[in-house]
């Protein structure tokens with residue numbers, strides 16, 4: 001792997017983005033507003049009037065929900081950027097083949113791609129936290145640090161879906177991944193309610209999902225409350241996902257593009 | 260030292276041997292071809308030369324380097340026009356070149372200069388800021404060639420550069436490649452069109468089923484494996500089978516294809532006259548010069564494009 005080559009790959013993504021940013025930027029601003037309004041404020045008023053505060057440790061539903069949504073949004077962004085665009089580069093537009101005919105190598109390509117996704121995740125998460133603040137859902141400036149676990153979570157999913165998309169021969173597997181993987185994780189990993197509310201047999205399963213670790217960290221940073229496990233474990237778990245998925249991605253890319 | 264040199268070069272995909280122990284050399288400034296039908300192993304060979312596909316067995320040297328060791332350095336000095344278009348269709352013509360130039364670590368001002376020159380060369384200057392998507396097949400190919408030249412490569416490898424193009428677009432492209440050759444760029448071209456091989460290649464190898472079956476200049480190959488002229492005759496349906504033995508002794512070699520008979524002879528008109536003397540009445544008679552297609556037929560018993 002060569003640093004300049006990685007930077008070139010990031011640069012190429014930025015150039016492509018210059019052409020295609022409009023659609024994604026609009027949803028970057030609107031989807032947090034819509035979710036926080038509908039779920040945080042609308043549904044929140046019901047939850048706060050009922051049994052909610054007891055199970056949420058005295059938090060308003062909006063305050064509980066917002067950091068979770070931040071990280072869940074990062075997950076979706078990461079998983080999205082790691083799936084169809086990768087399949088396109090390998091199989092549809094074949095631009096990865098063109099890139100790899102230059103001095104850029106497979107590892108440069110994978111790391112550069114994830115580096116770009118990291119930049120995009122940072123942007124999406126910063127916007128989200130700003131909107132959270134506008135809703136009064138961030139306790140202090142330190143709450144802005146919730147961007148970090150959001151980006152790490154997004155990267156864990158980006159790296160994993162990148163490897164998976166490179167492994168697949170067609171995109172039906174990607175639709176399946178979103179329908180039976182990403183959507184359930186979005187709903188059941190502590191974003192909308194604490195995983196302690198899940199049936200007991202499901203709780204351990206939820207704690208294997210990287211999203212839950214990111215949500216734990218983000219909620220702790222945004223609200224100044226403790227995490228379930230040590231923050232080091234949560235961070236470490238996300239990092240392991242990123243590193244292992246990236247290494248698997250190297251192999252999958254080589255199998256498809258360097259045979 | 261040759262620019263590219265292969266000894267017993269082999270590519271395997273599992274049990275399948277796509278390139279089977281081939282030997283060839285390409286000298287600097289030469290225009291070298293791989294002629295063969297689909298599945299002959301041309302792309303597999305090109306990908307090994309382009310240092311994007313590992314060699315399974317044998318020896319390969321490209322620009323004095325070993326692709327297994329110096330892949331990035333080889334690719335830095337190479338231009339590649341792949342068989343399938345790999346342009347970013349969402350971007351403009353110029354942006355495709357800019358991104359590519361950056362992959363070679365070229366500074367932006369230099370890339371901008373080269374974009375202007377290359378688009379001029381590729382006759383795409385007017386389309387500079389247009390999206391790639393709606394360009395014609397010929398324009399996309401020319402853009403791909405321009406892109407492959409952004410790093411001013413010493414060696415340009417082109418995998419089926421005109422497959423799928425109409426005749427006029429092919430001639431435009433051949434003209435551009437001829438200019439490159441004049442400028443001293445070494446070309447390696449694969450094709451399954453014998454006319455393309457004859458137009459572009461100083462020297463070529465004929466490939467079939469992973470093996471090289473003959474090597475030489477188009478002229479040498481035709482002289483060695485064919486006659487000066489070919490007499491092509493079509494007979495009414497069902498008649499051809501019944502008259503084949505009556506053609507005995509008329510030509511150096513007779514080839515019966517499903518739809519016509521080819522007589523290999525140095526004097527086509529003379530042979531045609533003798534056919535008539537024997538009382539045979541073909542539906543159509545054509546005398547033409549021998550081509551590489553005839554060489555391929557002679558060597559493999561099959562036609563190049565079926």
Ligand SMILES: Nc1ncnc2c1ncn2[C@@H]1O[C@H](COP(=O)(O)OP(=O)(O)O)[C@@H](O)[C@H]1O
Nearest residue numbers: 259272277295296297298299300301302303304
């Ligand atoms: N990635 C691959 N995996 C398995 N088989 C392949 C692969 N690429 C090519 N082949 C096989 O190798 C043989 C040669 O293919 P190729 O080099 O593409 O020939 P050509 O370019 O002359 O048409 C074919 O039988 C093809 O199916």
Ligand SMILES: [Mg+2]
Nearest residue numbers: 301302342418
């Ligand atoms: Mg091919």
